[in-house]
Amino acid sequence: MPFVPQRQVWPGQDAILLVHGIGDDSPGESSASLTLKRALGADAARFAIYDLRYDDLNDWIASKTQAAQLVSWLRDKIRAGFGGDDLGDTVANLAGDVVWPIMSTSARSALVQAFTSQLLAMALDGPNVLTQRISIVCHSMGCYHTYEALHHITSNAQLHLRPSDGFKIQNVVFMASPVQLISTVSGAIDSLVPQRGELALSNALVQPVQNFNGNMRPLIKGRCVSITGDLDPVGGHLLREKLAWAYMKIEGQEPFIDEQHVTDIHTKDQLRDLLISSFRSGSVPKVTVQNPHDWSGYINRHAADLQSWLVV
Amino acid sequence: MKRTLVVLLVVASGESAAQGACTATVREVVDSSRVAATVTRYAQWDSAGARRFDAQLDTLAREYDGSFAYATALPDSAQRGFRVLAKHQPRIRAQRDFVERVPGVYERVQDVLLNTLGDSLVRSNRASLASPADCVLRALRAPALARQLENLRRFERKFGPTSVKLNFVEVIANYGLQFLAWPKLVGVDASGSPRPWEAVVAYRTTYLTLTGVTGDSGKASPQAVSTAEFGLRHYNFGESWGTGSSTISRMVKPGYWAIGFIVAPESNGAMRYPWRGDSRWGPYLAWGNLKVGWLTGGRDKRVVVSREVMLVPYVF
Numbered sequence: 001m002p003f004v005p006q007r008q009v010w011p012g013q014d015a016i017l018l019v020h021g022i023g024d025d026s027p028g029e030s031s032a033s034l035t036l037k038r039a040l041g042a043d044a045a046r047f048a049i050y051d052l053r054y055d056d057l058n059d060w061i062a063s064k065t066q067a068a069q070l071v072s073w074l075r076d077k078i079r080a081g082f083g084g085d086d087l088g089d090t091v092a093n094l095a096g097d098v099v100w101p102i103m104s105t106s107a108r109s110a111l112v113q114a115f116t117s118q119l120l121a122m123a124l125d126g127p128n129v130l131t132q133r134i135s136i137v138c139h140s141m142g143c144y145h146t147y148e149a150l151h152h153i154t155s156n157a158q159l160h161l162r163p164s165d166g167f168k169i170q171n172v173v174f175m176a177s178p179v180q181l182i183s184t185v186s187g188a189i190d191s192l193v194p195q196r197g198e199l200a201l202s203n204a205l206v207q208p209v210q211n212f213n214g215n216m217r218p219l220i221k222g223r224c225v226s227i228t229g230d231l232d233p234v235g236g237h238l239l240r241e242k243l244a245w246a247y248m249k250i251e252g253q254e255p256f257i258d259e260q261h262v263t264d265i266h267t268k269d270q271l272r273d274l275l276i277s278s279f280r281s282g283s284v285p286k287v288t289v290q291n292p293h294d295w296s297g298y299i300n301r302h303a304a305d306l307q308s309w310l311v312v
Numbered sequence: 313m314k315r316t317l318v319v320l321l322v323v324a325s326g327e328s329a330a331q332g333a334c335t336a337t338v339r340e341v342v343d344s345s346r347v348a349a350t351v352t353r354y355a356q357w358d359s360a361g362a363r364r365f366d367a368q369l370d371t372l373a374r375e376y377d378g379s380f381a382y383a384t385a386l387p388d389s390a391q392r393g394f395r396v397l398a399k400h401q402p403r404i405r406a407q408r409d410f411v412e413r414v415p416g417v418y419e420r421v422q423d424v425l426l427n428t429l430g431d432s433l434v435r436s437n438r439a440s441l442a443s444p445a446d447c448v449l450r451a452l453r454a455p456a457l458a459r460q461l462e463n464l465r466r467f468e469r470k471f472g473p474t475s476v477k478l479n480f481v482e483v484i485a486n487y488g489l490q491f492l493a494w495p496k497l498v499g500v501d502a503s504g505s506p507r508p509w510e511a512v513v514a515y516r517t518t519y520l521t522l523t524g525v526t527g528d529s530g531k532a533s534p535q536a537v538s539t540a541e542f543g544l545r546h547y548n549f550g551e552s553w554g555t556g557s558s559t560i561s562r563m564v565k566p567g568y569w570a571i572g573f574i575v576a577p578e579s580n581g582a583m584r585y586p587w588r589g590d591s592r593w594g595p596y597l598a599w600g601n602l603k604v605g606w607l608t609g610g611r612d613k614r615v616v617v618s619r620e621v622m623l624v625p626y627v628f
Contacts, residue, residue, distance in 0.1 A: 003464045005457075060471040065483045105490050105499040106506050110467040113460045113504055120457040129446040130430050130439040158459075158503075160452045164419060166426030166445070194490035194499070212423060 001056060003114050005121035010048040013131045014170075015122055016310065019052045019115070021140025021176075021295065022097040035296040036137065039303035043311045048125065052118050054111055054145070061100045061107045097141055098178070101148075102186050105194050108148075115149035116159055123167060135171040135222075135310050139295040140234055143177035143248070144201075151200035154210040154219050163210045163217035171222040171309050174248065175298040176235040179205065181246040205250045223309055226253045227302060231260040231292035258301055260292045336447035338418070342373050345425050348441040352432040365424050371417050422448075463504045466549045470506050474554060474567055476545060477622055478510070485511040497544070505549075512543040512570055517582045518623065519574070519605060519616040536582035537616045539605065541596065543572015554600075566600025574605045578612065 018032050030051050037044040100107035119134070126132035138146040150169065153161040161167040183201040186193050196202050208219040226248055228235025236247030242257070249255070278285040290297065299306065346369060349355070355362035425445055433439050469475065478486065489498045489511060497509040519537040547568045548554060554567020574596045578589035592610030596603055601620040607613055 002468050003461070005461075057467070060468065060473070060475075063473065063477070064471050064475055065478055066480075103487065106467065106471065109500040109504055109506070110464060110471075113463055113467075117457055117460040117464065120453050120460065124450060124453055124457065128439050128442060129426060129449055130434050130442045159456050160449055163427065164423040165449060166422065166430065166442070194487070213420070217423075217427065 003054070003057065003117065005114075005118040006050045006052075007121055007125055008048050008050070010126050010132070012046045013127055014046055014133045014135070014310070014312065015048040015050065015126060017050045017052055017118065017122065017134065017136045019136060019138035019142030019146050020054075021142050022055065022058070032137075032139065032295045032299065035299045036306065039299055039306050040311065041307065043307065046311070048122075050118060050122060052115060052142070054114050057107065057110050057114060058097050058100050061104055098144070098182055098185075101144070102182065102193055102199075105198075108199075111145055112149050112152050115145050116153055116156075116161065119149070119153065119161060120159065123161065129166040133170040133312065134168075135173070136169060137173045137175065137299075137306070138177075139175045139298070140178065140293065143174045144179050144182055146172065146174070147177075147179050147205075148200050150208040150219055154208045154217075162212070163219055164212045167219075168221040169219055170312075171225070172220055173223070173225045173227065173306070173309065174250075174253075175227050175295060176232050176293055177226060177228065177248040178234045178236075178246075179250075180236060180248040181234070184245045205248065207250055207252050224250060224253045225256065225305075225309065226250065227256040227258065227298055229258040229260040229292045229298070231262065234293055256302070256305075258298070261290060262292075336444040336451075338372060338448075340444035341418075341421070341425075341448060342369050344441045344444050345369055345421055348425055348429050348433055348438070351436060351438050351441070352429045354429060358428075361424070361428065365421070368417050368421050368424075372421060460504065463500075463506070465551075466506050466547075469549055469554060469567055470508070470510070470547045475547070476510075476568065476620060479514055479622065481513045482511060485513050506547075508547045508549060510545045510547075512541055512545050512572055514541045515539075515586070516541050516574075516618060517584075518621055519576070519603070519618040521580060521614050521616045523580065535580040537576050537580050537607075538582060538584040538586060539574040539576045539616070540586040541572060541574050543570050543596065543598075545570040545598070563600055563602065568598075568600065570596075570598035570603075572596060574607070574616075576607055576610075576616070578610065 016036070018030065018036065020030065020032065030053075033049050033051055036049065040047065101111050102108070122134055123129075123132070126134070136146055136150075150172070153159050153167075154163070156162075179201055183205065186196060186199065187202070190196055193199075200208075207224055210217040210219065228237060228247070230237045230240040230242075233246070236243050237257075274285050345365070349362060349365055354365065422445055425442060430442070433441055486498055496507065497511070498507055500506050515538070517536060517538045519539050520534045521537050522532040523535050524532055545568055548566065550565075553565045554562065556562040556565060572595070573593060575586045575591055575593045577584045577586055577591060590610055592607040592612060592614075594606045594608040594613075596605035596616075598604075598620060603618040603620065605616040605618070607616060
């Protein structure tokens, strides 16, 4: 199936683009979209919410190069190394899918064009250029594509999406971003990455800005937020330790580092209550293991923040 | 002679249905920009900027003093904006400085209107003054979107499910070609379209040829020929190519063709080493899945035919 950008009529002046991570291509409205709507409450009705998924593009290249099995093998190894849980899946998928945009200039370009096509479609769907407000909430590998695509549009006159064209992004919220991680790894294998200099992340991480006749025009009008968790390795943490080489630090970003927990039992009181109820009912105590990389988890933890950032 | 230029911007491709035909004249952009500068009292908070803006609006009004319909240059004109207008209109082309000055002036006017004055216009509920400029932008963005989707369609042709799968050596060869400054065969061009070529480096054991049957000169039987294949495959990006519903139509207009040369061992047979003995060699041409080779070099000259098929994943 060819890539088709999502189109819809905006209920008002606001739209949100949800840029998914890898392996998040279930049909219909995404769980992230549903979670975000819950977070926005009644205000959700004011937003046109778009989902950007791009797994098909990765799958084409994987299938053509018959590397799917190789990538699966790599994923299995990583998954086993992480204990085979949800988190292992996440890291393994990330490792598999980052290969294409780094090693194939064609895949890199296709992914950026899929992203910019969606932005063009949104700009065309929206109201008057002065009143439309587009925010982006991205997760995991989606943060990498967001970072690259936003830098691309500031220098590409053909798209007519530069700040001098009146196009601005209201807010960008990066969640569990692997941008720095990918930057570091691709830098370490510099000579193996074709045209690495064309990657925005090959330079110091900065917010996208257009140089318009010597005047710098920032693309992001409002907030540039980075949220990660202290147990999320994709976001640059390992066992609560921040890894400087993997943690994304864009100049001017508002950083949030969530305190995360391996299970849903966070306090001694919760543990006591759980044990008491277990004794009373005679059942096995139910402890849920949490995936620190889960997008909905990030959205839920920052529901109030998202409300205040996105709702004007 | 004073002429009136009507710049008609028509939203190209499928946008007309969704947005309605979007028309605007540059004169409308100029007029609304003058009003915008007035209502936001631009001169009061940046007199130098306001003077420059006024001069730019004068330039635009003067330069667009003609009767060229912008729409006549569409759909191509909208892709590259006003520069193409000059390219397609001889009378504008005659104005030497038009191409250099006007697009830049328009971009500056647009930038002041949408950025410098934009927030004030929104606060004073006069965002509608940007409507003509918005209309120009929509007319430029719609074909930009169409162009991107066309590029993505081409990516699908080259990398999607109907493309030829690469073996391990080809993956490495095509990866390596990305590093070449010249010739640029793979990767993408300046417009973002994938380049149509890819390297072919393969061992094939599926070529067939006809040989005489021992003891019966009137009969011939097919024999397999093992070959090493080196060439370039070209993907046909035309919309009508590679999309036929029948085998015949896909054979007539396939999604790809390839050209190169093959090397075969001195004797026929499957699973032979191509350089064994007195090797034969010659050109081959693939048209879609059908391949024809002509082994001209060596003692046993013959025509071989094959289909594009990979028997063992990763290998051949």
